[in-house]
Amino acid sequence: MKILKKGDLEKIREAGLQTLFPKETKISVGMATCGLSTGADRVYEAIQKEVERSKLRMHVAKTGCIGFCQREPVVDILEPGKPRVFYQEVTPEKAVELVRRWGESQVVSDWLFFKMEKEDWIGEDRFYDYSVRQIPKGLDGTPHYHQIPFYNKQLKVALRNCGFINPDHIEEYIARGGYFTLCRALLEMKPEEIIGEVKASGLRGRGGAGFLTGNKWETCRKSKGDRKYVLCNADEGDPGAYMDRSVLEGDPHSVIEGMIIGAYAIGAHEGFIYVRDEYPLAIQKLQTAIRQAVEMGLLGEDILGSGFSFRINLFRGGGAFVCGESTALMASIEGNVGEPRAKHIHTTESGLWDKPSNLNNVETWNNIPVIISRGADWYSKIGTEKSKGTKVFSIVGKVNNTGLIEVPMGITLREIVYDIGGGIPEGKKFKAVQTGGPSGGCIPESLLDLPVDFDRLTEVGSMMGSGGMIVMDDSTCMVDVAKYFMDFLKGESCGKCTSCREGTKRMHEILTEISEGRGKPEHISLLEELGWVTAEASLCALGGTAPNPVLSTIRYFRHEYEEHILNKRCPAKVCRALLKYRILSDVCTMCGRCAKVCPEKAISGKTKTKKEKGIPFRIDEQKCIQCGMCFEACKFKAIEVQ
Amino acid sequence: MEASKIDGIIRKYGEKSSAILAILQDIQSEEKYLPKEALEYVSQKMQISLSSIFRIATFYNALSLKPRGKHKIDVCLGTACHVRGGEKILGKLERELGVSVGETTKDKRFTLELVRCLGCCSLGPVAVVDGKVFGRLAQDKVSSLLKEYK
Numbered sequence: 001m002k003i004l005k006k007g008d009l010e011k012i013r014e015a016g017l018q019t020l021f022p023k024e025t026k027i028s029v030g031m032a033t034c035g036l037s038t039g040a041d042r043v044y045e046a047i048q049k050e051v052e053r054s055k056l057r058m059h060v061a062k063t064g065c066i067g068f069c070q071r072e073p074v075v076d077i078l079e080p081g082k083p084r085v086f087y088q089e090v091t092p093e094k095a096v097e098l099v100r101r102w103g104e105s106q107v108v109s110d111w112l113f114f115k116m117e118k119e120d121w122i123g124e125d126r127f128y129d130y131s132v133r134q135i136p137k138g139l140d141g142t143p144h145y146h147q148i149p150f151y152n153k154q155l156k157v158a159l160r161n162c163g164f165i166n167p168d169h170i171e172e173y174i175a176r177g178g179y180f181t182l183c184r185a186l187l188e189m190k191p192e193e194i195i196g197e198v199k200a201s202g203l204r205g206r207g208g209a210g211f212l213t214g215n216k217w218e219t220c221r222k223s224k225g226d227r228k229y230v231l232c233n234a235d236e237g238d239p240g241a242y243m244d245r246s247v248l249e250g251d252p253h254s255v256i257e258g259m260i261i262g263a264y265a266i267g268a269h270e271g272f273i274y275v276r277d278e279y280p281l282a283i284q285k286l287q288t289a290i291r292q293a294v295e296m297g298l299l300g301e302d303i304l305g306s307g308f309s310f311r312i313n314l315f316r317g318g319g320a321f322v323c324g325e326s327t328a329l330m331a332s333i334e335g336n337v338g339e340p341r342a343k344h345i346h347t348t349e350s351g352l353w354d355k356p357s358n359l360n361n362v363e364t365w366n367n368i369p370v371i372i373s374r375g376a377d378w379y380s381k382i383g384t385e386k387s388k389g390t391k392v393f394s395i396v397g398k399v400n401n402t403g404l405i406e407v408p409m410g411i412t413l414r415e416i417v418y419d420i421g422g423g424i425p426e427g428k429k430f431k432a433v434q435t436g437g438p439s440g441g442c443i444p445e446s447l448l449d450l451p452v453d454f455d456r457l458t459e460v461g462s463m464m465g466s467g468g469m470i471v472m473d474d475s476t477c478m479v480d481v482a483k484y485f486m487d488f489l490k491g492e493s494c495g496k497c498t499s500c501r502e503g504t505k506r507m508h509e510i511l512t513e514i515s516e517g518r519g520k521p522e523h524i525s526l527l528e529e530l531g532w533v534t535a536e537a538s539l540c541a542l543g544g545t546a547p548n549p550v551l552s553t554i555r556y557f558r559h560e561y562e563e564h565i566l567n568k569r570c571p572a573k574v575c576r577a578l579l580k581y582r583i584l585s586d587v588c589t590m591c592g593r594c595a596k597v598c599p600e601k602a603i604s605g606k607t608k609t610k611k612e613k614g615i616p617f618r619i620d621e622q623k624c625i626q627c628g629m630c631f632e633a634c635k636f637k638a639i640e641v642q
Numbered sequence: 643m644e645a646s647k648i649d650g651i652i653r654k655y656g657e658k659s660s661a662i663l664a665i666l667q668d669i670q671s672e673e674k675y676l677p678k679e680a681l682e683y684v685s686q687k688m689q690i691s692l693s694s695i696f697r698i699a700t701f702y703n704a705l706s707l708k709p710r711g712k713h714k715i716d717v718c719l720g721t722a723c724h725v726r727g728g729e730k731i732l733g734k735l736e737r738e739l740g741v742s743v744g745e746t747t748k749d750k751r752f753t754l755e756l757v758r759c760l761g762c763c764s765l766g767p768v769a770v771v772d773g774k775v776f777g778r779l780a781q782d783k784v785s786s787l788l789k790e791y792k
Contacts, residue, residue, distance in 0.1 A: 037762050037775035069764030239720035242761030277667075277704045278760055280773065318663050318702025321758065335660035337701040396722035396763035403764050434721060468763070470721045484724050488758060494701075597782065599737050627733055629781055 002297040004305055006183050009174060012296075016175025020165065021130075024057040025079040025102065029090075030072060030163060032065035032249040033281050034242075039091065040073040046092035047075070050099040058099070064250020066163030068150055069403040071113060074163075077102060081133040085142070088113035107138040116145045122160050123370045124177040125378075150401045150420055155382070157390045158206075158243070158366050159406045162250035167285050170292040173253040179298060181373040185261045186306040189372075194265040195221060198368070200376035202388035207233055207324075207361030208439065208465045209541070210387070210454035216358060220348040221266045223356035228268040230259055231352065231359040233329060234275040234282065237321040238437025239488065241468030243392035244362035246404050248275070248282035251366070252289035256312065258365035260303065261372060263310045266358050271312045274329050277319045286314055321438075321492035325540045326351070326359045328494065339494045340540035361466065363392055383409035387453030395421050397470040398428065407452075414448040417471055428473040431572075432556070436465030438485045438492075439545035441552025442478060461552040463545070477574035478557040479564050483511035485549035493542065500543030503534030507550055516577040519565035524554060573641045576626040580642040583617050583630075587638035590614035594630035594639065603630060643673055643680045652687060659690055662698060666705055674710040710753040711746040713791045716770040720759030723766035727780075731767045732756065734781045738788060751792070 003009055029035070029044045044062065051058045066074055071088035075095060078084045085107065087098060094111055101108050118127040146152050156162075165172035173179070185194055199214025220228065232255060236244040247255065259271050275283050290312055293299040301309045315333050322328045323338040330352045332338040351357025367389065371379045380388050387409040393416065396402045400422035407416065413433055417423070424430050432442040441462035443450065450456055454464050472481070486508035495501045507530050510523050531547025538544050554561060563569050570578040583594070583603075592607035595617055602623030608614030619630070631639045651668045655661035662684075669680050676699055685692040699705045717732045732743065735754055739747050746753040762768045765777030771791060779787070 033760070033775060034762050034764055034777075037765050037768065037777040069762075072765070236761070237758070239724075239759035240722045240763050242759075242763055245761040277702075278757060316664060316667065317704075318667070318698075319704035319757075320702050332663065333660065335658075335662045337697055394763055396766070397725050402722075437721075468721070470725060470763075472725055476725050481721075481725070484721070488719075492758070599734075627737075627781075628730060629734075632781060 003179075004297065006180075009180060009183055012171050012174045016169065016171035016173070019061070019169060020172050020175050021078070021080070022059045023080065024059055025077060026059040026061055027051075027075065027077050027099070028061040028063045030065050030074045031062045032246060033279075034065055034069040035072045035074065036281075038072045042092045043073045043075065043090050043095045046095045047099055050096045054099065054103055056099065056103050058102070062166050062168070063164065064162040064167055065246050065404065067159060067246075067404040067406075068401065070401055074113065078130070081131065082136060083115040083117050083132050083139060084119075084130060085115050085139065086113040087111045105136070107136050109138045109142075112139075112142050114145050114148050114151075115139055115142045119164060120156065120160070121176055122157055123181065123373045125374060149422065150403070150405070153411065153415060153420055154406050155390050155408055156406045157370050158247060158363050158392050159404065160251070160370070161254060162246055165251065167250050167252055168288050170253060170289065170296065173251070177373070178253055178369070179257055181369040182257050182260055182298065183304055185372055186264055186304050186308055191221065191265045191267065194261060194372065197372060197376045198265070201371045201379040202376075202383075202386075203364065203367060203371060203379070204387060204454060205360060206363035206367070206391065206466065208238075208436070208463065210464060213360060213364055216348055216360070217262065217266055219346065220356050220358040223349045225356045227270075227355045228266060229352045229355055229357040230263045230266060230268045230271040231329070231357060232259055232271070232273040232365055233324060233326070233359055233361040234273055234279075235317050235324040235329060236276060236279075236362070236466055237324045238439075238466050238468050240394060240396055240434070240470045241437060241466045242394050243404055243467050245279050245282050247362050247366050248279065249285050252282075252285045253293065254366040254369060255362055256289055256293055256299070258368035259312060260299065260310055261368050262358065262360070262365065264308050268358070269310050271310065272315050272333055272352070273312060274315045274317055274323070274333065276317045283314065283316055290314060320494075321488075322494045322540070322542055325542060328540070329359065330357065337494070339496050340542070342539055363467075384451060384453045386455055391452070391464070391467055393467045393469050395469045395471065397434075398424055398473040398476065399471040400425050409453045410451045412449050412451055413443065416452065416469065417448065421471065424471070424473045428475060430471070431474050431476055432472045432478065434462075434470040434472065434481065434549075435468065436463035436548070437468055438489050439463055439541060439548055440465050441548045442472070442481065442556060443552075444556040461548065461555055463548070475572050475574070477515075477570055477572035478553040478560045479511060479515050479570070480572070480574045482550045482553045483508065483515055486511055489542070489546050493546075497538045497543055499534050499537035500546060503530055503538075503543070504546050506530055507534070507547065511550070514561065514564045515570070515575040517564075517568045519561075521565055523565065524558070524561055528554060579626045580621065581619050581624055581626065581628075581631060582640045582642065583619055584638050584640055585616040585618070587636055588616040589636050589638070590616055591636075592617070593633045593635070597629045597633045599627060599629065600625050643669065643677060645683060647672065648680060648683055649687070652684070657688065659688055662688070662690060662695065663702065666695070666699060670705060674714070675706045675708055708744075709746070711750045713751060713772050714753045714755065716755050716757040716760075718758075718760050718762070718766065718768040718770070719756050720763060720766070722763035723759075723768055726766045728767040730781055731769060731779050731784065734784045735769075738784060752788075
């Protein structure tokens with residue numbers, strides 16, 4: 001149905017509530033890309049088949065990601081009158097068992113994750129209570145959602161709906177308060193008022209640079225032009241960051257609603273969402289969401305009878321990292337190659353097709369409806385003095401709890417890594433956390449108590465970026481990390497500026513020399529000099545920040561560079577050319593596993609059997625390619641890496 | 643690729659030259675790569691110089707001028723996958739298939755490519771075969787993974 005007034009929105013909310021909280025039991029499977037990669041689709045199918053076979057009255061649903069990707073696939077069961085129960089690491093077999101036992105009114109306590117008695121509807125400043133009447137046996141001791149260390153410091157604003165709604169059902173988004181803010185903004189607020197609210201909230205762009213969103217909107221609104229554009233940057237290219245993917249896959253309407261409000265405030269009638277090619281599921285969810293919004297009259301002509309018209313086009317990127325840069329992104333939409341241009345004139349004055357254009361990233365747009373709904377006062381109370389609100393981070397790498405988290409700005413790195421992330425696995429030692437993607441840097445242990453916000457991260461030589469946090473332990477080599485980022489950047493540099501095209505390539509060459517044992521003492525200062533030139537002489541932020549991974553690792557881990565250069569040793573045992581694998585003959589049990597997996601047949605010896613004594617295995621250094629297969633295969637720690 | 647099919651794709655995007663990337667992507671999803679004849683046809687039909695099209699086709703990583711095999715394997719080398727041993731997975735695949743990154747096996751079964759982050763960082767190292775994501779890979783899981791596609 002077409003929504004013409006607020007009353008219509010209420011009717012749709014009712015429909016949404018019926019699928020969000022049906023009368024019969026609902027079982028939902030988290031089906032974002034992270035869930036799918038661990039088999040959520042097979043889990044979903046298995047549940048459907050079992051429900052059909054057993055003729056149980058059970059509603060099977062799909063949802064987005066609840067954030068704790070490490071424990072995927074996650075399945076939850078919501079039975080009226082009982083707490084919502086989340087199960088972790090569910091396989092198709094476990095799923096069938098869950099459904100069966102539910103039929104017998106039992107809780108399978110072995111796979112329990114946490115329970116929930118109410119959910120936070122942050123946009124509307126209230127909780128939706130499940131009206132729990134009884135707590136089934138076996139659930140008394142199960143931790144509550146907020147008692148799980150991974151969740152208890154989190155505050156979900158951007159991720160408010162992820163894992164709670166079916167992203168393909170606009171009704172469920174509306175049921176949780178979606179599009180009501182749009183209704184108020186279009187019918188009751190003036191554009192200037194909206195801009196004023198966004199300015200007062202202190203919201204800064206979540207894409208990386210952290211420019212004040214309200215100021216950007218104001219400049220674009222004031223720019224002269226008959227045609228203006230609003231754009232959404234969903235070209236989330238920083239490796240290790242996937243907050244935008246999760247929002248788009250789990251809650252696409254929040255971004256669309258934010259964009260419509262922004263377009264109304266700025267005076268734009270057409271918008272683009274530029275999504276990376278690597279996110280096929282996000283593209284699919286957005287296509288559905290845009291279609292539904294158009295069908296309901298929330299996009300198109302005369303939205304909600306306000307007289308305001310706006311449409312959104314979806315643009316699929318071509319797999320080029322540089323297209324995340326604003327001018328390159330616009331060039332790409334125009335049908336050109338994605339090369340950045342100088343920004344003497346800001347894109348808010350002359351951007352896409354030389355028209356005033358306002359570009360914000362996914363998370364920024366997604367924050368807008370909540371800011372308008374709850375007000376700038378509420379929002380600006382969260383966070384630090386100059387970085388307001390919450391930020392979504394992907395905490396990944398060498399950490400126990402990996403996943404997507406949303407925390408108030410100002411939280412310390414230590415809290416993120418140890419309290420939420422649960423520390424470093426396998427008893428290893430923390431070494432660094434890398435933030436800001438290829439534009440960022442590595443932050444060492446001595447700075448773990450640093451409060452995380454835009455300015456503090458920049459001060460220590462890194463940056464916020466889009467929010468990727470890659471934790472590294474003592475088995476991560478910092479020279480290798482710097483080399484990795486240079487390899488990435490030399491491939492992704494568009495080639496327009498010599499300093500970036502050549503600078504990244506030469507830095508990569510030098511780092512390769514160092515990692516292969518041909519490093520010279522003067523290489524460190526050469527890297528610093530090259531880094532400075534690359535940053536100073538390049539046009540866009542890609543080149544301007546390209547040396548950060550090199551410079552920050554030299555700044556905090558110079559001794560690792562020196563070990564590689566002077567002693568030809570890789571302390572973390574990563575740089576292959578500097579490694580030697582050796583079998584400790586006194587530990588070797590002569591099981592023969594190493595020889596079996598060796599691709600180069602470089603390991604000889606004789607397997608011990610009941611009849612034969614066996615000969616301890618040894619590695620032929622000449623043949624060894626340092627692939628590490630034997631090291632991974634040995635169950636007796638008989639293989640030593642030097 | 644038949645001319646009528648390409649015409650259909652061009653029409654779908656309103657014959658706008660700004661949609662050139664989308665048009666090339668659609669051709670590629672049919673053919674798995676961009677055949678020379680198809681590019682020449684698009685160039686003529688849309689009045690865009692072949693050199694401009696070539697520039698776009700070689701700029702974007704998603705586009706390929708080389709024919710690809712029956713199955714496409716993308717190994718993720720995002721930062722999280724890298725620190726968790728993505729390169730070892732890539733090395734193992736190169737040895738198993740006997741090709742380097744960007745190449746296709748002689749029997750035209752597999753094309754091996756790399757991708758910079760799929761956003762499944764929690765489950766690294768990750769690889770994608772024909773769009774299906776495989777998480778938590780290890781070198782010793784590679785052979786059985788390939789067998790599924792043989």
